[in-house]
Each structure stands twice: as structure tokens, then as C-alpha cells.
Amino acid sequence: MDIGSLAANGFSWYMMQHQSAQGDSTSALTLSSVKAVSMNFSHQIVQYLLSGFSTGAIYSLIGLGFAIIYNSTGIINFAQGEFVMLGGMLTYFFLTVAGIPLFASIILSVIIATATGVIFERLAIRPLRNATPLSLVIITIGGSIFIRGIAMLVWGKDTHAIPMFSGTEPLFLAGATILPQHLWIFGITILIIVINKLYFYYSISGKAMRACSYNRNAASLVGIDVRRMVLFSFAISSAMGSVAGMIAAPLTMTSYDVGVMLGLKGFCAAIIGGMSSGIGTVLGGLILGVLESLGAGLLSSGYKDAIAFIILLLILFIRPRGIFRKAETERV
Amino acid sequence: MSHMKKEMIKFLLFTAAVIITPLFFSGGYLMNVLVFVGINTMLAIALNLLLGFAGQISLGHAAFFGLGSYISGVLTATHGFDPWLAMLIAAIATFLMAFLLGFPILKLKGHYLAMATLGFGIIVYISLNETVGLTGGPSGLSGIPNLQISSLLFDNDVKNFYLIWTFALVTILLSTNLANSRIGRALRAIHDSEIAARVMGVNASFLKVQIFALSALISAVAGSLYAHTMTFISPASFGFNFSVELVTMVVIGGLGSIYGSLLGAALLTLLPEFLRTFQDYDIIVYGLLLIVMTMFMPGGLVRGIPGLFGALLPKRMEGGGENA
Amino acid sequence: MNNKLYTLFFFLVVMFTASIVQAAQPIKVGALFAVTGPASFLGEPERNAAQMVVDEINRAGGIKGRPVKLIIYDTQGDATRAVQAATRLIRQDKVTAIIGPSTTGDTMAIIPLVEKARIPLVSCAAGIKITEPVKSWVFKTAQNDSLAVTKIYEHLQKRKINKVAILTVSDSFGSSGREQLKFNASRYRIQVISDDTYGPKDTDMTPQLTKIRNSGAQALICWGTNPGPAIIARNVKQLGISLPVYMSHGVSSKKFIELAGDASEGITLPSGRVLVADLLPSSDTQKKSLLSFISTYQKHFKKEGDHFGGHAWDAMMLVKSAIERGGDSPSAIRSQLEKTRNFAGIGGVFTFTPNDHSGLAKDAFVLVKVKGKDWTLVR
Incomplete structure (x- = not known):
């Protein structure tokens, strides 16, 4: 659809109401469309926003993973999306194939995904402390392809569904409908953000990681084990990614190759947020989610990703270091 | 001067090797793969100018390749333009677009630049998919004519091999000269420290934009050649994955080395053919190879292979190896 | 001898x-x-x-x-x-x-x-x-995709439906379906009043569906392959959209029902006979x-x-x-x-x-x- 549909949409509900008032037919079909039409424009917007927030929350969690690793190592970890995939696929495997209860499946999946992240760091990243950032990017791309390949081999190429955590009955909220799973997504995302904040600001190892992100050499001078902090950052990021994957999977379903696109979106969220491992990236994710959903609903569904990226480019041209980045914190 | 001479000898030897290659492979399917090696070599060198010399990352270079392909393809298949003219238009249009885009985009640094170029790539990719009336959309554009010089129609692998490698050799020659020129030195200065380069009087931002546009131009020409060789194009060949593959070619080959890009392009184009024996496992082997090669040859193939030989050869050879 | x-x-x-x-x-x-x-x-x-x-x-x-x-x-x-x-x-x-x-x-x-x-x-x-x-x-x-489209449109005509919304995936499968859906519509006096797409890797189609719900369409036709249509089926249920939903032969397998679960109930689609082989009369040549x-x-x-x-x-x-x-x-x-x-x-x-x-x-x-x-x- 063209850009002009933006205006058309705003009036569409009015038009429809007018049309149905004429009562052109008595069939059940028309009745159902009358019911559908009763939703007005502001309700529509609420629906777009809620959809945007729920996808955005997932992007935020993935973006945080990017930011945490970037801040402690300077690496953009392109394998981040694969941990999201692992979260979903492992939960599917334990829950549906092995028949383990949901809560235990989730714990097991987080543990295995985190272990994968740690192993990846030990085998592929740590031996290369002196490599150029670009070589490290290639390594993470290689790792991403490798993990995806293994997942394809183990679970096949099919898409798999995971049951919702608690029921499929839609809930009504300010004229829009959401599923209980959306509440899980919002709740768990907020919980993780809070834990993340507490960890980085109040625990010793969290403070040490922040120190590393400001200045690695200085941190090691005051006795912080930088290598250990790097390992920690990979562990936290992969755990976070896997949680994002498993809370989203009941809505979005999962397969071996969902990680690529989600990883890119997460990267995008982190960039809008200025690579902060805090609230900036969270907002970045939400902005991206809402832009996509408004773009699809109001402008053009075909170009919705392009719209999101055009706005991203404009943001970068105006604020080259993300919206939420304070000017002075340059990290080289 | 003697450095330049060495480069010339290298180039002439390589040209000779290219000329005789069809004697060994003609008629075989490898000839076809070597045509694509030529195209990918041009792309890898184009990206290397930006990545290896100017130190500016691009995760959206497949977009320039795609623009070149599609401008050429649409002009010839839909509007009946002469392929050479279409190629020229594609090159100029892409050059101008990159030039204009270069000013805002190259103000960004590091991962912000990576993200912006990636975003640009995705925007182009989506546009190619969505403008169905113009490009044919996801099902692709067919009926693109072959290139032709008077009665010589480039319609088989051997002819295309010579055509594309002529362009690839010109690209190599131009880039070698560029790298050893004043501009090349200025670029390397930007790479090492942009601030220092500015202080020394290098107009860093304008130079970066010029290289960006030149790189886009070479990619667009490669795109035109691709379109006229394949006679069919679809957006799937110009997505994010291919952008990443190009960066991989450059890094695996060796940043800042022209012949490294050649090696990288050759390796990554030929690799899938060799990996066919692994069937579905090829993706795992491919991922593993990327990791292992980068780990053990951090400087790329061009520095890594001699290094490997050095490690394998007995000690006494090392002294004499310097002049070889 | x-x-x-x-x-x-x-x-x-x-x-x-x-x-x-x-x-x-x-x-x-x-x-x-x-x-x-x-x-x-x-x-x-x-x-x-x-x-x-x-x-x-x-x-x-x-x-x-x-x-x-x-x-x-x-x-x-x-x-x-x-x-x-x-x-x-x-x-x-x-x-x-x-x-x-x-x-x-x-x-x-x-x-x-x-x-x-x-x-x-x-x-x-x-x-x-x-x-x-x-x-x-x-x-x-x-x-040919046009055969599948024809099958759907004939059914719509029988049900006296003439305003449809289409939601197609933006890959070659979906774009071919979209082209045929738009091309054949007028022959069956059907009007495509809402034409939307979604990406093959998209995870939430409620924005498109919210728009479709308000478009006045009498039926929804979705053209894609797993998992997109299954997500759409679930989103349709979530939003409480009660339009008849048609899909393409791209999801004619048991897998679709497995993925969409309850949300697949009532969805109609054209399919090769392989899906319902055991239901065919024994006179069927295939x-x-x-x-x-x-x-x-x-x-x-x-x-x-x-x-x-x-x-x-x-x-x-x-x-x-x-x-x-x-x-x-x-x-x-x-x-x-x-x-x-x-x-x-x-x-x-x-x-x-x-x-x-x-x-x-x-x-x-x-x-x-x-x-x-x-x-x-x-x-």
C-alpha cells in the first residue's frame, strides 16, 4: 500500500460504520464485520503499541546481550541471535520431546545455553585476545553459522510450537487484546532489567565489569581479573538471549534459523540505545518494536522494516552515537 | 620504485596465469565457478579499498552490487537499452548515490557505521523485493541479454571468463596503483589515526567519501557483469548474508591486501563446491572453517599461508627464505 | 532338435x-x-x-x-x-x-x-x-498458483463474498500468490480491499490484522508457508477476528495444524489431493x-x-x-x-x-x- 493509506486508515473506521449502518445485507458475515468495525482508531493505536512493546521487549533483551559483551570486550557478537534460538529450541526439546515440566525445562535450557556461551568464549574468543575487532567479528559469525548448523542437525529444519505458559484466552486491555503470554514477556523482561541493574550497580563482580567497560587496562591494574569478566559477560548475555528466546517462542514459534533476524534487530536496538547495557538499549528495543508495528499498521507492511531502518539511519545521522548515549562516554 | 616494479611483475605473472587458465578447465563446470570467482574478486577488492585501506566497515556492500545488477537488468530486459550503456548508467548512478550517502554515513564510526551500512543494505534489499512492477519482486527478473562486442556475444563460460577477468584485472591494477599512490598513503594514515591524518593536512572525510563511492562503483560494475552473465537475477542474491560473505572474503584473504582479496574470493566461492560432499553438514564445516582460519591466520590467507609454510619448513630454510 | x-x-x-x-x-x-x-x-x-x-x-x-x-x-x-x-x-x-x-x-x-x-x-x-x-x-x-487462487475464489463466490483482504509473505511464494490473487479477482467480481504483506521471518502479524479488521473485508486470504500462516491464525484468534480465513496450499500439511493448534479450526485452503487421499472416492484416478x-x-x-x-x-x-x-x-x-x-x-x-x-x-x-x-x- 502507498503512503496515502495513512490518512485513509484514520477515517476507515468511520467509513465502515457508515457503510454498515446502511444495512446492505443480513448475512452472518456482515454482522461479524460490523462487530469488527466497532473498534475505533484509538483502540487500533493501542493494539499497535502493545504489539510493538511485546516484540520490542524481546529486541531489548537481545540488545542488552550485545551491549554487555561489547562493553566488556569491544566485540560485536554476531552469534547473539543463536542463543535466542537455543533458548526456544532447548525449551521445545525438554518440554515437548523429553516431557519435562515447564519450569524445569526453562532452568535446564538457560543452563545449557549459558554453558554454550561460556564454551564459545573459552574456545574461540579467549585464545585471540590480540586479534583485530574485525577478525573477532568474523569468528562470531563463524560461531553463529556453526551453532545454527548443529541445531539444524539435531532438531531438523522444521518449525516447532511451544505451548503458552498459561493459557490461550485473550485478555482485553484498553480496547486491545493481548495474550497471557504477552504479560509473561513484559513481566520477565522487567524482572531481568531490574536484576541487571542491581547486578551492575550493587554487586562486586558487576561493578568490576563496569570498570572493565570504562577502561580495561585500568581495571586490570586495580586487580580486576579482566579475562574472568569477559567470560562473565558472555555467560550473562547468552543467558539473557536464551530467556528472550523461550518467552517469545510460545507466540512466535521457533526453528533452527530464527536467530539471524532476531540478532540483527537486537543489534539495532543496542545501537539506538548507544550500546548502553542499561535502560538506553531497553528503550531502543521498544522504539524499534513500536516503529515496526506502527509502520506495518499505518504505512506499509511491505516496507515496515525499511521504515524502521530509515528512521534508524536518520537517528544516526542526527545523533551519531545513539539517542541515549551521553556525549562524554567515548570508549575506544 | 622497485616496490612498484615488483607489483608490476606480480600483476603480469598473474595475468598470464589467468590467460592460460581456460586451457586446463574449459568445458568443465569449474570454468563456470571461476567466472563467479572473478566477480567476487572485484567485489572483495572494492570492499577491501574501504575496509582494509580506509579502515571503514561496510555491512551493506551487497546493496551496491544489487543496485548495479538491477539497474543494468531493468534497463536492458524491460527497456531494451544496450547492455554496455546500461552498465555505464548503473555504474554512474550507483557512484552518485554512494557519493551522496557517503557524507552523512561516513561521519559515523565503528559499530555505528556497521549498523548504518547494514541498515542501508536492508533498505535496498526490501526495495528490490517490494517494487514488484519494476524489478519483478522476489521471483526475480529474467531475460537479461548477454554483453556483446560487435559480433562477439558473451554467451558461454569461456567467453565470460575472459570478459569478467579483464574487468577483474583492471580492478586489481587500479587498486594496486591506488594503494601505492599518495591517496593510498593518506588512506592508510586515516586507518591508523584519523586525527593524526587530519593534522597532517589530509582531507580525511572527503577522501573517505571518494573511496566509498569508488568502491560502490566497482561493486556496481561487478553487479552489471553478474546480471549480464546470469541473465537472471533475484533479490535473494543481494541480501545481508552476501554482505557478510564479502566482509568474510576480505578478512579471510587479508585486510589491506589486493591479492589477499583475490585469495579470499576464490576460497569462499570454491569452498561450497568442495563442501558439497558433506551435503547437509556443509554449513557446520563452513562455520568451523571460518573460526579456525581466522584463529590460526589472523592476518588472512595472504600472510597466513607463507606463515604456515614457514612453520612447516625446516629451520635452515628460514634464512634463505627472505629473498624467495 | x-x-x-x-x-x-x-x-x-x-x-x-x-x-x-x-x-x-x-x-x-x-x-x-x-x-x-x-x-x-x-x-x-x-x-x-x-x-x-x-x-x-x-x-x-x-x-x-x-x-x-x-x-x-x-x-x-x-x-x-x-x-x-x-x-x-x-x-x-x-x-x-x-x-x-x-x-x-x-x-x-x-x-x-x-x-x-x-x-x-x-x-x-x-x-x-x-x-x-x-x-x-x-x-x-x-x-500453477492461479489454480489455487481460482479454487478459493470459486468458493468465495458461492458464499457471496466479494470483499477480501489479502496478507501475503514477501518471498517468491507469497509474491506469486499475491500477483495471482489480484489478477484473478475481477473475474469473480471480487475486490481486494486490503493488500498487505509480512516478512518470512516476522513473528507478529497483529498490526496487519488490526488494519484488516478495520478494512471492511468479508474474508481474509493469507498466502505463505510455515510458520507465518500459523502465527497469523493465532493472531486472528487473539484479536477475535471472526472473518472466514482462507490460506494457500503452502501450508497444506498436518504440520500447520500442529503449529497453529486450536487457531487452525475452520481455516479453508486449496490443497493437492495427497492431504486427503484416504477420503477420496475409490474411483479417483490418483x-x-x-x-x-x-x-x-x-x-x-x-x-x-x-x-x-x-x-x-x-x-x-x-x-x-x-x-x-x-x-x-x-x-x-x-x-x-x-x-x-x-x-x-x-x-x-x-x-x-x-x-x-x-x-x-x-x-x-x-x-x-x-x-x-x-x-x-x-x-
Whole structure:
């Protein structure tokens, strides 16, 4: 659809109401469309926003993973999306194939995904402390392809569904409908953000990681084990990614190759947020989610990703270091 | 001067090797793969100018390749333009677009630049998919004519091999000269420290934009050649994955080395053919190879292979190896 | 008397040796499928089915006593790789015919090659461009998308629905469906009043559906392959949209019901007969082929055979029957393929003519509906 549909949409509900008032037919079909039409424009917007927030929350969690690793190592970890995939696929495997209860499946999946992240760091990243950032990017791309390949081999190429955590009955909220799973997504995302904040600001190892992100050499001078902090950052990021994957999977379903696109979106969220491992990236994710959903609903569904990226480019041209980045914190 | 001479000898030897290659492979399917090696070599060198010399990352270079392909393809298949003219238009249009885009985009640094170029790539990719009336959309554009010089129609692998490698050799020659020129030195200065380069009087931002546009131009020409060789194009060949593959070619080959890009392009184009024996496992082997090669040859193939030989050869050879 | 016996014996020995010598010379058939990559939902079942047919043929003694060797390459749904693989099949493996590729793009990319090399190609892709205009060496087994669209539109017309919203995936499957949906609408006095797309990797289609809900459409037609349509079905349920939902043959498998769960209830779509083979009357000409395909596939892969696999089954069986009738040279296969009449396959009953290389009529599709978590036939 063209850009002009933006205006058309705003009036569409009015038009429809007018049309149905004429009562052109008595069939059940028309009745159902009358019911559908009763939703007005502001309700529509609420629906777009809620959809945007729920996808955005997932992007935020993935973006945080990017930011945490970037801040402690300077690496953009392109394998981040694969941990999201692992979260979903492992939960599917334990829950549906092995028949383990949901809560235990989730714990097991987080543990295995985190272990994968740690192993990846030990085998592929740590031996290369002196490599150029670009070589490290290639390594993470290689790792991403490798993990995806293994997942394809183990679970096949099919898409798999995971049951919702608690029921499929839609809930009504300010004229829009959401599923209980959306509440899980919002709740768990907020919980993780809070834990993340507490960890980085109040625990010793969290403070040490922040120190590393400001200045690695200085941190090691005051006795912080930088290598250990790097390992920690990979562990936290992969755990976070896997949680994002498993809370989203009941809505979005999962397969071996969902990680690529989600990883890119997460990267995008982190960039809008200025690579902060805090609230900036969270907002970045939400902005991206809402832009996509408004773009699809109001402008053009075909170009919705392009719209999101055009706005991203404009943001970068105006604020080259993300919206939420304070000017002075340059990290080289 | 003697450095330049060495480069010339290298180039002439390589040209000779290219000329005789069809004697060994003609008629075989490898000839076809070597045509694509030529195209990918041009792309890898184009990206290397930006990545290896100017130190500016691009995760959206497949977009320039795609623009070149599609401008050429649409002009010839839909509007009946002469392929050479279409190629020229594609090159100029892409050059101008990159030039204009270069000013805002190259103000960004590091991962912000990576993200912006990636975003640009995705925007182009989506546009190619969505403008169905113009490009044919996801099902692709067919009926693109072959290139032709008077009665010589480039319609088989051997002819295309010579055509594309002529362009690839010109690209190599131009880039070698560029790298050893004043501009090349200025670029390397930007790479090492942009601030220092500015202080020394290098107009860093304008130079970066010029290289960006030149790189886009070479990619667009490669795109035109691709379109006229394949006679069919679809957006799937110009997505994010291919952008990443190009960066991989450059890094695996060796940043800042022209012949490294050649090696990288050759390796990554030929690799899938060799990996066919692994069937579905090829993706795992491919991922593993990327990791292992980068780990053990951090400087790329061009520095890594001699290094490997050095490690394998007995000690006494090392002294004499310097002049070889 | 004795002499005659000796002659007969000698004759038999010669025949036997000759057949052994011939048996050692396999007939080489090439296959190109998108086994990995975004179109693997097509390529994998096709690869499986093609390999299965060839194994069965060889187990039964080959074609005219000669075994078939199937050389399969993965195109990853990428035109460049498809061209490289096709060149390899033609130049190095010297195959006598090629089946596949899986996608319209891959097929269009290699058509110039096979036309020039004069190798018959039986594509498993659906795009109308493949066989229109007719190319002498190119055939296809997948049903034209227009046939599926027609099936839906006829049903809509019966239900007196004339305003539809379409939601198609933005890959070649969806864009071909979208084109046909828009192209055929006016013939059935149907108006496409909302035209939206979604990305193949999108995870939430509620924005598009919210828009559609307010568009005044009387039915929703969604064109895509798993998992998108399953997400859409769930989103439709979440939003409480009560429009009748139609989908494409891209999701005609049990997998769709498994993914969409309760949300799949009541969804109608055109499908090849393979999905409802056991519900067909025994007078149906395809029933025998269908049941044999389903049971063999189940035996080999412990999975249900779908109609995508059926495209490859049809392609291989068409080539086999052509070789049986006229020998294994590429030109003989081509001319015999063109003489195929009433071949009851999985996708439908094929009749190729010099002017028609897609060979199927509109009745290649039946309309099916999800009822009680299973497919039922809509009459």
C-alpha cells in the first residue's frame, strides 16, 4: 500500500460504520464485520503499541546481550541471535520431546545455553585476545553459522510450537487484546532489567565489569581479573538471549534459523540505545518494536522494516552515537 | 620504485596465469565457478579499498552490487537499452548515490557505521523485493541479454571468463596503483589515526567519501557483469548474508591486501563446491572453517599461508627464505 | 532338435550378459533442490521423495533393467548456486535429465543453461513464468498458483463474498500468490480491499490484522508457508477476528495444524489431493498413486509425505515413464515427456502437449478445511 493509506486508515473506521449502518445485507458475515468495525482508531493505536512493546521487549533483551559483551570486550557478537534460538529450541526439546515440566525445562535450557556461551568464549574468543575487532567479528559469525548448523542437525529444519505458559484466552486491555503470554514477556523482561541493574550497580563482580567497560587496562591494574569478566559477560548475555528466546517462542514459534533476524534487530536496538547495557538499549528495543508495528499498521507492511531502518539511519545521522548515549562516554 | 616494479611483475605473472587458465578447465563446470570467482574478486577488492585501506566497515556492500545488477537488468530486459550503456548508467548512478550517502554515513564510526551500512543494505534489499512492477519482486527478473562486442556475444563460460577477468584485472591494477599512490598513503594514515591524518593536512572525510563511492562503483560494475552473465537475477542474491560473505572474503584473504582479496574470493566461492560432499553438514564445516582460519591466520590467507609454510619448513630454510 | 536347444541357450546367455553390461551403466539423472536455506521447506521433502523414488525404482530392477543414479545438489534457494550446480550436472556429471529446482527463481536462473545444453528439465516450482511461454526443454510438476487462487475464489463466490483482504509473505511464494490473487479477482467480481504483506521471518502479524479488521473485508486470504500462516491464525484468534480465513496450499500439511493448534479450526485452503487421499472416492484416478506415495514415504522417513515431496515424486516418475517409452537420450526424454497423457501423479493428472508444459487442470486442487484438528474435504 502507498503512503496515502495513512490518512485513509484514520477515517476507515468511520467509513465502515457508515457503510454498515446502511444495512446492505443480513448475512452472518456482515454482522461479524460490523462487530469488527466497532473498534475505533484509538483502540487500533493501542493494539499497535502493545504489539510493538511485546516484540520490542524481546529486541531489548537481545540488545542488552550485545551491549554487555561489547562493553566488556569491544566485540560485536554476531552469534547473539543463536542463543535466542537455543533458548526456544532447548525449551521445545525438554518440554515437548523429553516431557519435562515447564519450569524445569526453562532452568535446564538457560543452563545449557549459558554453558554454550561460556564454551564459545573459552574456545574461540579467549585464545585471540590480540586479534583485530574485525577478525573477532568474523569468528562470531563463524560461531553463529556453526551453532545454527548443529541445531539444524539435531532438531531438523522444521518449525516447532511451544505451548503458552498459561493459557490461550485473550485478555482485553484498553480496547486491545493481548495474550497471557504477552504479560509473561513484559513481566520477565522487567524482572531481568531490574536484576541487571542491581547486578551492575550493587554487586562486586558487576561493578568490576563496569570498570572493565570504562577502561580495561585500568581495571586490570586495580586487580580486576579482566579475562574472568569477559567470560562473565558472555555467560550473562547468552543467558539473557536464551530467556528472550523461550518467552517469545510460545507466540512466535521457533526453528533452527530464527536467530539471524532476531540478532540483527537486537543489534539495532543496542545501537539506538548507544550500546548502553542499561535502560538506553531497553528503550531502543521498544522504539524499534513500536516503529515496526506502527509502520506495518499505518504505512506499509511491505516496507515496515525499511521504515524502521530509515528512521534508524536518520537517528544516526542526527545523533551519531545513539539517542541515549551521553556525549562524554567515548570508549575506544 | 622497485616496490612498484615488483607489483608490476606480480600483476603480469598473474595475468598470464589467468590467460592460460581456460586451457586446463574449459568445458568443465569449474570454468563456470571461476567466472563467479572473478566477480567476487572485484567485489572483495572494492570492499577491501574501504575496509582494509580506509579502515571503514561496510555491512551493506551487497546493496551496491544489487543496485548495479538491477539497474543494468531493468534497463536492458524491460527497456531494451544496450547492455554496455546500461552498465555505464548503473555504474554512474550507483557512484552518485554512494557519493551522496557517503557524507552523512561516513561521519559515523565503528559499530555505528556497521549498523548504518547494514541498515542501508536492508533498505535496498526490501526495495528490490517490494517494487514488484519494476524489478519483478522476489521471483526475480529474467531475460537479461548477454554483453556483446560487435559480433562477439558473451554467451558461454569461456567467453565470460575472459570478459569478467579483464574487468577483474583492471580492478586489481587500479587498486594496486591506488594503494601505492599518495591517496593510498593518506588512506592508510586515516586507518591508523584519523586525527593524526587530519593534522597532517589530509582531507580525511572527503577522501573517505571518494573511496566509498569508488568502491560502490566497482561493486556496481561487478553487479552489471553478474546480471549480464546470469541473465537472471533475484533479490535473494543481494541480501545481508552476501554482505557478510564479502566482509568474510576480505578478512579471510587479508585486510589491506589486493591479492589477499583475490585469495579470499576464490576460497569462499570454491569452498561450497568442495563442501558439497558433506551435503547437509556443509554449513557446520563452513562455520568451523571460518573460526579456525581466522584463529590460526589472523592476518588472512595472504600472510597466513607463507606463515604456515614457514612453520612447516625446516629451520635452515628460514634464512634463505627472505629473498624467495 | 539338439542344435535348436543349443542356439536357444546361447541366445539366452548373450541376452543375460548384455543385460548385465547394460545394468552396469546407470542412467544418470540430476536433481537440484533447495535442501538448506529459506526454501528448505520445499527442498527437503523434495530431496527425500526423489531419493525414495529412485531407491524404489532400483529395488524393482531399474528402468528397463538399468539402475538409476540420482545426483542431488543443494541450491540453497540461491540463483548463483543453482547455476553453478546445474552447470556441474550438465558438464561434469553428464546427466540425461534434471529434476527440480525447488523455487521459481532457481528455475528461471537455469532455464537458459538447460535450453542451450538441450537437457530436459522437470521443475518442481510453481511460477507461471516457467512454462509460459513454453520453452521446449522445460516442464514442471507443481500446480500453477492461479489454480489455487481460482479454487478459493470459486468458493468465495458461492458464499457471496466479494470483499477480501489479502496478507501475503514477501518471498517468491507469497509474491506469486499475491500477483495471482489480484489478477484473478475481477473475474469473480471480487475486490481486494486490503493488500498487505509480512516478512518470512516476522513473528507478529497483529498490526496487519488490526488494519484488516478495520478494512471492511468479508474474508481474509493469507498466502505463505510455515510458520507465518500459523502465527497469523493465532493472531486472528487473539484479536477475535471472526472473518472466514482462507490460506494457500503452502501450508497444506498436518504440520500447520500442529503449529497453529486450536487457531487452525475452520481455516479453508486449496490443497493437492495427497492431504486427503484416504477420503477420496475409490474411483479417483490418483488414489492409487497417492496411497502408495504416502505409505512409502512414511516407511522411509517416519514422516508424512506432503505435496511438496509429491512434486519431486511426479517429476521423477514422469522422467522414468518417458525413459521407459523412448530411451534415455535427452532428446528422447524430452519428446516423450511432451507425449505424456493422463499420468496420475501426486499433484494431479498430467497431460503435456507441445503448447502446455505444466500439464495440470484446475481440478488438481481440492478445497480442504480444518475440523476437529484434522483436514476434511470441502465439497
